[in-house]
Amino acid sequence: MTKETDYIIVGQGIAGTVLAFTLMKAGRSVVLIDDPALSSASKVAAGLYNPVVFKRLSKSWMADELIPFLDTFYTALEKKLGCTFHFKKQIVKLFAEEQEREFWLKKTNAEVGKYLDKTINDYFLPGLVNNPLGAAEVQHSGSIDTRVLLSASADHFRHLGCLLEEKFDTDQLIISEDHVSYKDHRAKKVIFCEGFRAAENPYFKWLSFRLTKGEILTIQLQDGHEIPFEKVINKGVFILPMGNNLYRVGATHTWDKLNDDATEEGRAELVEKLEKVIKVPFVITEHLAGVRPAVNDRRPMLGLHPEHPALGVFNGMGTKGIMLAPYFAEHFAGFLEGRNELDREVDIRRFA
Ligand SMILES: Cc1cc2nc3c(=O)[nH]c(=O)nc-3n(C[C@H](O)[C@H](O)[C@H](O)COP(=O)(O)OP(=O)(O)OC[C@H]3O[C@@H](n4cnc5c(N)ncnc54)[C@H](O)[C@@H]3O)c2cc1C
Structure with a gap:
């Protein structure tokens, strides 16, 4: 029938x-x-959403419309499904050079400014994270546990x-x-x-x-170190706390071999970037790849x-x-x- x-x-x-x-x-x-x-x-996917494009420190396309809409949508869906997957988090941008810090402060007065916290934090997790030039936070960002x-x-x-x-x-x-x-x-x-x-x-x-392959790691920090659950660290890579001292670290962008095979090169690239950001030992618990339907x-x-x-x-x-x-x-x-x-x-x- x-x-x-x-x-x-x-x-x-x-x-x-x-x-x-x-x-x-x-x-x-x-x-x-x-x-x-x-x-x-x-x-x-890591499931992050970020209203700021870090490369140019500009507002992401349609962020003013998309962010409130997703907030209402995912909150209602959590209620309907009876589970929690939407987490509001601040993305902590670690400055790589002095000019970046100055540019950030200048941009707090621009259109993107409503998403950029004016406070520069000179001591963000100093025992755990390398950030001699300080850090500042993106607001109205977060993640979805997909x-x-x-x-x-x-x-x-x-x-x-x-x-x-x-x-x-x-x-x-x-x-x-x-x-x-x-x-x-x-x-x-x-x-x-x-x-x-x-x-x-x-x-x-x-x-x-314009399909793009991406690889991502899950790591566990050792020796009792923890990044607060509501913060996401960004400097070359993002480090997204998932709970239970597990963190998603990503992601790579490559345009060939478009499949879901996790590669040695992808892993090495992420580990090298991660080691520049954090000072403490970690173990990799998962390594995955996927293809983004990019245009x-x-x-x-x-x-x-x-x-x-x-x-x-x-x-x-x-x-x-x-x-x-x-x-x-x-x-x-x-x-x-x-x-x-x-x-x-x-x-x-x-x-x-
Ligand atoms: C490493 C990595 C990190 C990422 N991080 C983020 C992030 O932090 N934030 C963000 O917003 N985005 C992120 N993305 C991008 C994000 O994953 C994509 O934008 C999004 O998942 C695309 O969703 P989709 O439903 O279009 O495709 P998919 O998630 O690929 O879903 C397609 C579905 O179609 C099914 N399907 C396909 N063909 C058939 C068929 N013939 N029959 C039956 N089923 C079929 C597949 O099984 C699959 O379930 C990331 C991507 C990668 C790879």
Whole structure:
């Protein structure tokens, strides 16, 4: 018997998960298809969100809209799922040179200033961290424990009977003008949220991805040293406290060998940078890699296939899925339901 649903979503990474909850909140029915054996950037991600671009010390794109939106979205989702995964944290920028410190103070009076604390801390964890030039903090930043969010969401979808844990096979998709059929499911639309695998999707491989591999370590500090849970250290690498004296350290950026193999080079690069920041011994407890669905113009990719309007895509979250997904899921859901147009900057028609 054919099962009718409003939307089939392919992929239960951060993009597919957030879109599914957004559509469900609007009263739509959803079936998610995700193969847990495939690699997922979301499961590897540190989960940080940061309204500041450190390279230029400027405001991250749309930070003023994205940060309050994600705060409301993830807080409501924690309540719905009955678990905790959203942590507000200050990112502590350790200055590498005197000019950086002066630049920071100058920028506190610029547009980005509302995110930059004016106080320079000359003695941030002096026994643990190398920072002869002092440090200052980013405000309104934080992290999402993506593994907790994704696994609690998967439990929720299983409970609702709307999660199929298998590989989606485009050969079995039957496309009509106003609906799709896939095995025994029929939906108004199928929305692909496949992360970097969209580059292999026969209907969307024309999208202009600039996929980026990233590697990340989990370490444990030795000899009883601890970084406070609500602080994230940044200097060349970030060090993100996860609890139980475990810390995520990352991340690398490479543009070849786009797979989830953790490499010796990646590990060596992170260890070298980490040893410049912290003075105490550590052990590596985990080393993972993933591929970010990054885009040439660094904007998300939302929209419908130009010839098959029953096929859609919600992707291109790049290095910032945590910040981008909630706001743009709402924007995309509004478009799918005829409430708003798509913003040209994120519409996939820019690649057509
Ligand atoms: C090392 C590293 C660190 C990162 N740190 C951060 C960070 O701190 N903050 C941040 O915001 N972002 C970070 N990112 C980026 C972030 O991971 C991405 O922006 C985000 O996870 C992309 O989510 P997605 O759902 O689009 O893709 P994915 O998470 O890759 O999810 C795609 C899903 O689709 C499924 N899938 C694909 N094809 C099929 C198919 N044919 N059938 C069934 N299922 C399929 C996969 O199983 C997967 O579950 C990091 C990435 C890496 C690699």
